[in-house]
Amino acid sequence: MINQIELMEVVEKYRDNGIVVPTMTGSRGWDKVSSNKNRDIPLGGAMGKASSFALGVALAQPDKRVIIFDGDGSLLMNLGTLVTIAEKAPKNLYHFVLENGVYAVTGGQPIPGNNRISFAGMAKEAGYANAFEFDDLEDFASRAAEVMGAEGPVFICVKTTPEIQNEPMGLRAPSGVKPTKAAIQDLKKDLGV
Amino acid sequence: MTQQALLSPEAVIQEFKNNGITHIVYLPDSETNWMYQLMEAEPDMDLIPVTREGESIAVAAGVIAGGKKPVVLIQNTGLFESGDSIRGIAIDCALPIVMLIGYRGWTRHGATPDSAARFTEPILRAWGITYYLVEHDGDADRISLAFQEAERTNMPVVVLVGDEYHGFNR
Numbered sequence: 001m002i003n004q005i006e007l008m009e010v011v012e013k014y015r016d017n018g019i020v021v022p023t024m025t026g027s028r029g030w031d032k033v034s035s036n037k038n039r040d041i042p043l044g045g046a047m048g049k050a051s052s053f054a055l056g057v058a059l060a061q062p063d064k065r066v067i068i069f070d071g072d073g074s075l076l077m078n079l080g081t082l083v084t085i086a087e088k089a090p091k092n093l094y095h096f097v098l099e100n101g102v103y104a105v106t107g108g109q110p111i112p113g114n115n116r117i118s119f120a121g122m123a124k125e126a127g128y129a130n131a132f133e134f135d136d137l138e139d140f141a142s143r144a145a146e147v148m149g150a151e152g153p154v155f156i157c158v159k160t161t162p163e164i165q166n167e168p169m170g171l172r173a174p175s176g177v178k179p180t181k182a183a184i185q186d187l188k189k190d191l192g193v
Numbered sequence: 194m195t196q197q198a199l200l201s202p203e204a205v206i207q208e209f210k211n212n213g214i215t216h217i218v219y220l221p222d223s224e225t226n227w228m229y230q231l232m233e234a235e236p237d238m239d240l241i242p243v244t245r246e247g248e249s250i251a252v253a254a255g256v257i258a259g260g261k262k263p264v265v266l267i268q269n270t271g272l273f274e275s276g277d278s279i280r281g282i283a284i285d286c287a288l289p290i291v292m293l294i295g296y297r298g299w300t301r302h303g304a305t306p307d308s309a310a311r312f313t314e315p316i317l318r319a320w321g322i323t324y325y326l327v328e329h330d331g332d333a334d335r336i337s338l339a340f341q342e343a344e345r346t347n348m349p350v351v352v353l354v355g356d357e358y359h360g361f362n363r
Contacts, residue, residue, distance in 0.1 A: 019259075041258060045281020049251035052243075053282070056255020056263070059216065059239060080244030084252075088241060181286040184258045193260020 001161045002137045004069075004098055008033040010141050011067065011096070014148035018065030018092075019057055019187065023050035025104045025163050026069035026096075027177045038190040041183045048077030051085065051095055058090040058152075061191065065092050072099040073111045075119065085153050086127030093153040095123070100162035108164035123155035135159035199329040200356040202231045205293070208336035214238055215261040218249045222268035222295040246271025250278035250349075253290045268295040269313045272351075279320065279349060289343035289350070293336070296326075296355040317351055324351035 004026065012033050019039045022030040027042035034040050041057070043050040051068050058066040075081070075097055085093065101114040124131040130150040134140040140147070140158065147156055165172065178186070205228065209217070217232055218241045232240055243249045246267045253263040267275070272294050283290045298307025305311060317324050323342055325335040336352055343350040 021255075043251075043282075045285050046247070046251060046278040047281075049247065049278055049282065052248040052251035053255040053258070055241075056216075056218075056252040056257075057259040058255075059241065060256045060259025060261040078245075078248065081248060084241075084243050084248055180282070184254075184286055184288070187258055188260060191260055 001135060001159055002140065004029040004158075004160045004163070005032060006137050007096075007098075007140065007158055007160065008069070010137075010144050011148070014144060015067065016065045018067055019054075019061065020067045020069070021050050021054040021057065022069035023047075023074055024071040025100075025165075026071060026098050028175050029163075030069055031175075031177050036190075037178065037183075038186045040178070041187060042177045042180060044177075044180050048074045048081075050074060051081045052078065054093065054095070055081070055085050055088065055090065058093040059088060062090065062092055064191075065094065066090070067094045068096060070095060070097045071104075072097055072101065072119065073103045076111060076113070079122070082123050082126035082128070082155075086123075089127070089129065089153060091129075091152045094148065094156065095128075095153060096156045096158060098160045099157050100160045102162045102164065104162050104164050107166045108162060118157075120155060120157040123157075128153045128155045131155040131157075133157045133159075200327060200333070200354065201330055202228045204330045204333040205336065206231050206235065208333055209235075209238065209264060211337060212264075212340040213262050214264050216241055216253070216256045216263040217266060218243060218252045218256070218263055219266035220244075220246055220249065220268075220271055222271070223297065228266065245274060247275045247278045250275050250283050250290060250292075254282045254286065254288050257288055257290070263290070265290060265292040267292065269297050269309050269353075272313065273309075273316065276320075279322075283349040284320070284322075287347040289340075289347055291336075291339050291343050291350050291352065293352045293354055294324075296353040299353070299355045313353065322349055322351055324353055326353045326355050328355045 298310030
C-alpha cells in the first residue's frame, strides 16, 4: 500500500509543468504537493468525469503533459472512459487511479469488485498504449522515469492507503481546494488561451 | 415514400465552421446519423466519439479549459443521462457549451406518444438552459445564435434538432 502524498511527490518531479486533474481524495492530496496550482483542475462536480475532462484538455493541448489522479470508485462510475480515451489515444495523457478499495469520502464502504477486478487489465484491454500497476512506493519511484516517459495514453493503477472521512458533511473542515470554476479560469490565463 | 430533407447536414456543418468549432464530441443517434460522414471529412474539426452522453459534457469542458471550441452532438435521451455532468460541470463552472440535441419523438402533428419528447423541454426549463428549435435549413442560423448566447452568458445552450421526418437524412 502506498501513501498518496508520497506517490504524488514522486509524480510531481515528472510533471514538466503539465496540467493536473485530480478528483475526490486525490484533490486534497495533490493540493499539498502541487508546484503550480494555476495548472491544477480539481474536478469536484459530476463524480467519475475527471478522466473525460482531462481527455478534452489533452486533445486541446497536445503538447502539454496532462495527468489525472482518478479514484477507483470514480472510475467505476464512468468505465466507458477507458474506451473513449483509448480511441483518441492522446500521447500526452497519464491516467493514475488511486485504488484504495473504498468510497473514502462517504465513510469507507467497499467498492463493488474490490480485490477481484484489475483496473490496469481493463485499461490495457481497452487499448491504452501502456498500463502499469504498483503497490510499493520504492518500486514506483525506481520506475517513475520509465512510466512517465512512456507514450500515452498511460494508465497507472496504484494501491493506496484509504483516507476515510466519516464525519457528517456539515462538520467537515473545508478542504481548501480551489473550486473547479476558478481553476479553469486560472488555467486559461496561465496558458494564454 | 420519399420525403424531402428539411435540415441538411451541410447547413449544420457550415454553422460549425462559421463559429470556429475545433472539436465535435458526439454519440450517434437516429436524428443526426447522417452528420457523421460530413463531420469525418472535415479536416479542421476533431471528432471525439464517447461511449455514454455524460462523458460528452466533461470532454467538452476540458476542450474549453484547453482553449479550444467544442460542440456536443447527442440525443435527448442522452441529455437526460447527462444531467449530473450538465449540473456539476457545465452550469456550476459557467461553461459556454453548446449542445445539439436530436429531438426524438418531437412532432408538430398531434400528440407524441414518446416520453423522450414530452420531458425534453420541461427539463431544460427546470435546469434554466436556453434552447432554440431548428427544423429546417431556414432555421440553421439559430445555431449561431446559440453559440452567441452561450458566449454572452457563460452558460450551456441547447439547439433542439426537430426534423421530425428525416433527422439529417438526405
